[in-house]
Each structure stands twice: as C-alpha cells, then as structure tokens.
Amino acid sequence: MKKTGVIGLGDMGSGLAKNLIANGFETKGFDLSGERMKAFVAMGGTAAQNAGEVGAGTDAVYVMVMNGDQVKDVIFGDGGLCQTMSPGSAIILSATIKPREAREIGDMMEGSGLHLIDTPVSGGFPGAQGGTLTMMAAAPASVLDEFAPVMEAVSANIHRVGTAPGDGQxxxxxxxxxxxxxxxxxxxxxxxxxxxxxxxxxxxxxxxxxxxxxxxxxxxxxxxxxxxxxxxxxxxxxxxxxxxxxxxxxxxxxxxxxxxxxxxxxxxxxxxxxxxxxxxxxxxxxxxxxxxxxxxxxxxxx
Structure with missing residues (x-):
C-alpha cells in the first residue's frame, strides 16, 4: 500500500488525512498550526517538521493550502516536495487555485520525474470529513489509474475532467x-x-x-x-x-x-x-x- 502525506491540515486537509488513515494508509502531515498538528497525531498521523519531510519516502502527497503562492512554496521552496519526493511519486493538488497557476506549476515540474494530479474538490467540510468529496481530476489516465486508491479513500465521486494541469482548476x-x-x-x-x-x-x-x-x-x-x-x-x-x-x-x-x-x-x-x-x-x-x-x-x- 502506498504511503501518503497531507500538507495543510485545516477543515479540508484534516478530513483528507482522517480518511487516508481510516483506509489504512500510512500518512504523514504538516501544518503551521500546532493545534492542528496535535489533532492530526491524535487521529493516527505522523507529524513532519516541514513540507519536504512529508514528501520524503512518500508515494503521494495532497497539497491543501490556500492559494497558488503557497502551493509553489510547498513544491519548489527550499527543501520542498520537488527536492524530497522520489521519481514516480505524485503531488495531488487538491487546493483551489487559478488555472494558469496550475499550468505554471506543471511547467515548473517538467523533468522532475514527479506526477502532478490537478484535482480540486467540492463538498466542503462535511464532504472532507466524511470522505465523500467530489474530485475534478486531471492527469494522464495511467497516473490516475495508479493513484486511484489514494483518491478513492477521500472521494465518493472522481471525475476525470482532463489530462493536463489546469484542467481540474x-x-x-x-x-x-x-x-x-x-x-x-x-x-x-x-x-x-x-x-x-x-x-x-x-x-x-x-x-x-x-x-x-x-x-x-x-x-x-x-x-x-x-x-x-x-x-x-x-x-x-x-x-x-x-x-x-x-x-x-x-x-x-x-x-x-x-x-x-x-x-x-x-x-x-x-x-x-x-x-x-x-x-x-x-x-x-x-x-x-x-x-x-x-x-x-x-x-x-x-
């Protein structure tokens, strides 16, 4: 079973983590809030000290932060996911950002060996906590097939809406x-x-x-x-x-x-x-x- 991670453990990210753990995935997480980190550990997650540590040895990491600049910092910042995740693993962009920002991120990830799944979600707090989110997923079919179990753990409806970054957004x-x-x-x-x-x-x-x-x-x-x-x-x-x-x-x-x-x-x-x-x-x-x-x-x- 793949190892997973969640960056951003607020109302939505905590729900992602909760359902990954409930479905048997070993899950690391990081959030700037100490209270959120305590709650994450209490539900069975493994606390990381930063975003890069979440990515190290992890097959798929959900990024559930607030905006495009934060997404870029998590992925490309000093010690970010692009530096710590192994080729063949996936960054699952579940945050809602501008489509052009998602395209920019996809371009910046070229040559990294990492997959980007652009899949914002709908369903709000109840959907996140209940594992019933709707996902608007965009990535090559082979990538979506490989990481389907990780996505199915948090979603009741996964719609394949495209193949390129920005399509989901x-x-x-x-x-x-x-x-x-x-x-x-x-x-x-x-x-x-x-x-x-x-x-x-x-x-x-x-x-x-x-x-x-x-x-x-x-x-x-x-x-x-x-x-x-x-x-x-x-x-x-x-x-x-x-x-x-x-x-x-x-x-x-x-x-x-x-x-x-x-x-x-x-x-x-x-x-x-x-x-x-x-x-x-x-x-x-x-x-x-x-x-x-x-x-x-x-x-x-x-």
Whole structure:
C-alpha cells in the first residue's frame, strides 16, 4: 500500500488525512498550526517538521493550502516536495487555485520525474470529513489509474475532467461561479422572508422540497435559521477566494459573469464586515440593512 502525506491540515486537509488513515494508509502531515498538528497525531498521523519531510519516502502527497503562492512554496521552496519526493511519486493538488497557476506549476515540474494530479474538490467540510468529496481530476489516465486508491479513500465521486494541469482548476472555477451565485441568492431570499415575517422553518420546508432545493441551498438555510455563522467549517475567506478565481478566469476568456459578479460583491461585503465568519454570515449584512432576522421558529425585527 502506498504511503501518503497531507500538507495543510485545516477543515479540508484534516478530513483528507482522517480518511487516508481510516483506509489504512500510512500518512504523514504538516501544518503551521500546532493545534492542528496535535489533532492530526491524535487521529493516527505522523507529524513532519516541514513540507519536504512529508514528501520524503512518500508515494503521494495532497497539497491543501490556500492559494497558488503557497502551493509553489510547498513544491519548489527550499527543501520542498520537488527536492524530497522520489521519481514516480505524485503531488495531488487538491487546493483551489487559478488555472494558469496550475499550468505554471506543471511547467515548473517538467523533468522532475514527479506526477502532478490537478484535482480540486467540492463538498466542503462535511464532504472532507466524511470522505465523500467530489474530485475534478486531471492527469494522464495511467497516473490516475495508479493513484486511484489514494483518491478513492477521500472521494465518493472522481471525475476525470482532463489530462493536463489546469484542467481540474478550470472546471472548479466554473463550479464555484454557480455555487457562489446559489449562496448569494439564498442569503437574499432568507432576508426577504425575514422582513416579511415568515418563520425560517417554513422557508426551509418549502425550499428544500421545491425545485430550488439542493445541498447548497438547504445547508445554507439550516445555518441561517439556527444562527450558526462561525465555526461550521466553511470560512468565508475560501468562497471569497474561489469567486475571485472564477471572475479572473472570466476576465481572461472574455466571458461576462453577471450573476457571479453580484455574488462576489455579496461575499466581499460579508468578508469585510465579518472577517471571521463563515459563508452564511453574508446574510447578517443584509439583515442589518433591513432590520430583520430569520430564525427557525419566527422572523425577528429590530
């Protein structure tokens, strides 16, 4: 069985590590947070002192950091993965970054003997912790075949969306433009219901059984009506960053993204007003404007 590693042990990376370990993979990990490292060791992982140490003697390493610069530092920095991993092993890029950054990384890895699997994920904190993530995987078929068991340990749906670096990130950027728009529409509908005096449970019951009901909408409404705006594993910084990537791709390709652009501004407002909140915190910004809140049993007006 292949030896694995995870770099970045936050809400998503900790889930990757948890499920790799649960599936019998010997797993090393690294994160800048001491608390996260303690939690990783407690679940059965082996702590590494840096990214390079994760790669040494490891067959496949997941990179689940925040942005492209961090990915490049992990792979190409002093003592990074390109210097410590053996030829034939794979770097699994599960972080969401700009497609052009993934292509740049692929070009920089040429001649290293290492494989790059560009596979951002969807499913959020519940999917990561439950091992049910959706993967948008891009690499040659032979590489995906070889490392399928490592990916299947954390994912319920592995879609082969291309063969080159950037292909996976491109699909993810399209997906996030849709999810961000669904979120922002849900926040506005929740605020409208609050102002009209409709109980949150009524809205949830109707929306979840209508043609508009889906995982994104239902989960957001649950969090809103229970007033769970922090610590739910869906920090606003991540979606804000992802929408920035979607907008950037639209600009590069000359594609107008009217709805995603509006969602971007909703998330920008939420992030500015409540920088420590989760996605659903955007609803509070609108609620403050209208003077009403959506609660499970009743709407409340200030």
């Amino acid at each position: 491109t699909v993810k950027a399209c997906l996030q433009s849709l999810i961000g728009s669904q979120f922002s529409a849900t926040f506005e509908a929740a605020a409208l219901a609050a102002k009209a005096g409709v109980p949150g449970q009524v809205i949830l019951d109707v929306f979840s059984t209508s043609s508009a009901g889906c995982g994104v909408v239902n989960n957001a409404l649950q969090k809103i009506i229970d007033r769970q705006f922090e610590g739910t594993g869906s920090h606003i910084n991540t979606m804000h960053k992802d929408l920035t990537i979607s907008m950037n791709l639209g600009e590069e390709l000359g594609v107008p993204l009217h709805t995603a652009a509006a969602a971007m501004q909703v998330f920008h407002a939420g992030k500015t007003r409540y920088p420590n909140g989760d996605n659903w915190i955007c609803t509070r910004v609108i609620e403050e404007i209208i003077g009403a809140e959506l609660h499970r049993e009743e709407a409340k007006k200030s």
